[in-house]
Amino acid sequence: MAKTYVVDLTGAEKQKLVEMTNKGQSGARKIKRANILLLADTGKTDKEIAEVLHTSIPTVERTRQKFVAGNLDFALGEQSRSGRIPKLNDKIEAILTTIAQSVPPEGRRRWTIQLLTDRLVTLTKLENISCESVRLALKKIS
Numbered sequence: 001m002a003k004t005y006v007v008d009l010t011g012a013e014k015q016k017l018v019e020m021t022n023k024g025q026s027g028a029r030k031i032k033r034a035n036i037l038l039l040a041d042t043g044k045t046d047k048e049i050a051e052v053l054h055t056s057i058p059t060v061e062r063t064r065q066k067f068v069a070g071n072l073d074f075a076l077g078e079q080s081r082s083g084r085i086p087k088l089n090d091k092i093e094a095i096l097t098t099i100a101q102s103v104p105p106e107g108r109r110r111w112t113i114q115l116l117t118d119r120l121v122t123l124t125k126l127e128n129i130s131c132e133s134v135r136l137a138l139k140k141i142s
Helices: 011-023 028-041 046-053 057-069 072-076 090-101 113-123 131-141
Strands: none
Touching (some): 011 072, 028 057, 090 113, 090 131
16 A cells, blocks of 8 residues: 655755754654654655654654655644643732732731732632642742
């Protein structure tokens, strides 16, 4: 069965991939993808490439597909991954800084992380936030 995604590298692309794999300064995933493309250009099958590089056949197929559909940089690169939106934005960090610099509650000599967290939740629209998030935000600010 003929391959749908045939990798045909130009001389410049081959040179770039060989330099990348020889230097070893790129990330492991990027180097693996570069090796996949180099082996695919020599005519090896997906199964052979997967065995040589100790990876899965779908990884080889996806790398081929990304190269043919896009370009070399698209095949080597990572796509951005969606993540959870951070609860602490610049506005909330500014409120946190103001609270931390204010006079502590009556009966306390200083603000604790727990007190700051509780006050931040009551003053903002946050339903909850972890003490660790508050601690990291304060560490980043100072």
